[in-house]
Amino acid sequence: MEKVIGIDLGTTNSCVAIVENGVPTVIPNRGGYKTTPSMVAITEAGKRLVGHIAKRQAITNAENTVYAAKRLIGRKWNSPQVKNSVATSSYRISQGPHNDVRIVLRDKEYSVPEVSAMVLQEMKLIAEDYLGEPAHKAVITVPAYFNDNQRQATKDAGEIAGLDVIRIINEPTAAALSYGFGKNVEKMVAVYDFGGGTFDISILEIGSSGVFKVIATAGDTFLGGEDVDARVIDWLVQGFRDEHGIDLRQDRMALQRLKDAAEKAKCELSSVRETEINLPFIISSGRNEALHLQRTIDRKTLEDLSSDLIERTVDICRQTLSDARLDKDEIQEVILVGGMTRMPKIQLAVAEFFEREPCKGVHPDESVALGAGIQGSALIDDKHEMVLLDVTPHALGIMTQGGFFEELIPQNTTVPTHRTKIFTTSRDNQTAVKIVVMQGENERAEANELLGEFILTGLRRAAKGSVEIEVTFEINADGIVSVHAKDLETAKEQSIEVTASSGLTRDEIKDMLDNAKDYMVERRTTEEFEAAKQEAEKLVGEIERLLPQVEQIVAASDFGRDAIEKARSIVAKARQAVARRDAAAVKAEIEGLSRTHRMFKGVVAKTP
């Protein structure tokens, strides 16, 4: 049976998991890390870097390194989040042809799903390397607050990456799935997710028969571990400036090292009370003298530097519980997700706020991917009886007279659902009404997301307010929204089915898919060549090392002189094949090289 991979496509890091022999397992990448930075870069030479390697050059090649693309996915160009990203990102963000967002790297424009697809493609490769077979089907997680367009854009990213995204699930739901896996629990849980780039708090109800229901969700898309790193960097920069009068921020290489060191120190301070930051040759002084940065940071300092950020997360938790009309004592378990939750001060703040010790049974970096893997496994395995009940991430409604938003389906309503409301005409003798379907929570329509619009015509001419129109919103289990408008007097009806859009056309997606396929072919070919080249070079080196001895032995005998010539010829051919970058030819020469190597080794070993 084909395996379904679960992917946590994070703002800062991504993770991939599967269920193997009934056990959910996270798959490590080639470097042995279980998470991979969600970063993509294009080098000066035009080479694509994804993951850790992209992160390591994120500051020195800042204009061409994309991070936190998730903040942009599925959003419109004029949305506040995009404006915020445009103002704060080091890479160039431009307006796309469909009022969508594009990212410019080395003068080439990429759509956001295309960039996310590069990360997903990497996760797919990690899974394939581990499984030893192609991985097609996937479950991908998204934040619970993602709207339909953002979810669709994530699906499109999966498609571009060559994945069949069989389900999109909410991240807190996935974390709760991971928490509840193998247990028969019925609990109200809070998922406190403090990751590298974002903070989310979600309240879920884990019901009997494995029903997971998101009760409420909120967060801050610009609050994460990177903000804590930035505070440590500020502290280091200020200290260095006080000592040497030099601003390390002026030098990208210094800043890159500071960023890496700050993150490392932050992580270390979760387990030790103090740590040393040692960066020799961080910068050269005006007198051309290399200067070193050496400082010790303790946990208390880190806590002081980040206390307001932690307080912000607690405020969001407070507001979320209040909005959901829940008391703290109704929360029976608190699940910690995201690398930042390893910080003792955060654990303490959460425990103090919820008045209970948070659960330590789930892995903060892996639980979301594990949950996605569990869901993927359940979807193809009939034996599992697990039902996921998701809720509408945002309220749905229509625009009314004066540019107001009238809500029909409130936020956090369990789907499938339908609601009906009666509206009236707003002008005398009005014969048509425009139904503008929107998603959001703001009472001003313009601040919400436009999903679609249609016109109901043929209304009876009458005074304003006297013609009644019934509007019905319906969301099916697949999350497709249908809106019907009916003139109650004439029974005339008009409807629209709102299909989420990522901002890309089918043709664009197809082109991107083709490009991604071409890239994969090229990458596989390069990898194949590099592997063959390494093997050939190793053998050539060995042969050359043995050759003088073999020549001496052969010189003293009447036999084997042509073997030397043959060996030289094989080595020359192998070198030519390497120079031509011809993987097939190099592979073909490896056999001859191995034979020669074995023969040389044998000759040397047999000669006393």
Add this chain to the structure above:
Amino acid sequence: MIDKPSPKKRKSKAPGGANEENDRPTVNPPFDVEAFARAATAMPVSGDALKTTHPPPPALPDGEPRSQQTTITNEVELEAARARSAQAPEPAAGRLPSGLLAIANLRSPSAVPPNAGSSTSPPAGTSPSPSNIEAAVLGAIQGSTSAPEITERTIEDPIAEMRERASLGDYTGALEMAELILAADPGSLEAAECAENCRSVLENMYAARLGPSSGVPVVAVPQAQMQWLSIDHRAGFVLSLIDGFSTLEMIIDVSGMQKLDALRILHALVQQRIVAFKA
């Protein structure tokens, strides 16, 4: 100490003569430079190794002190020689570099070893050349204009200079000239082409010297001794990228520098035995 003959003198001699090698700081390789450099790197000391299709360069065991070498065989060695000369106490009296080429070579920022941030300042840990200081002081006292003005000299025909350097196999010098020309006239096609060619040749040379791009460099100096090294912050940055797992190719990719700069620094670190490669 390497005595650089004037360009004309060098031009007048045909390449390849055994005796002439002692006089030539550079050669114009009449063959595939990358293959040449690879062969030079791969060649065992015994000299009995597999023969290449190109004339073999003189074997240079790594441990041998470079100052004893009288022949500069290629750009990489030329650079090492420049590094040595930059650290040498002074040019002999009356033997200050006089030709434009020599002056520009001294100024060459691309020829700076990793322990020197700029050619106008002495490398860290070394003192300025006393002879230059003396000459400058004397010049000032005497009101003479004959004081050395190494950093202020202008080259009358940079294009010709660039061509000459390229033809002599002084790719670093030619690249430097091309960059100067491009700074003044970004539209100069000839300079752009020359710069690209030089970069390519130099990249291949350094890459060949450093070995396969899949090689994994390691820091060969204990952490405690690190800060006593005489390197600049760029080399320090490259050093910080060496983690014992990343390949040469990865380090070049993540350095954020131009490939040539990264290769040059890595090569210098290997030459100084600060970095070695995993067996």
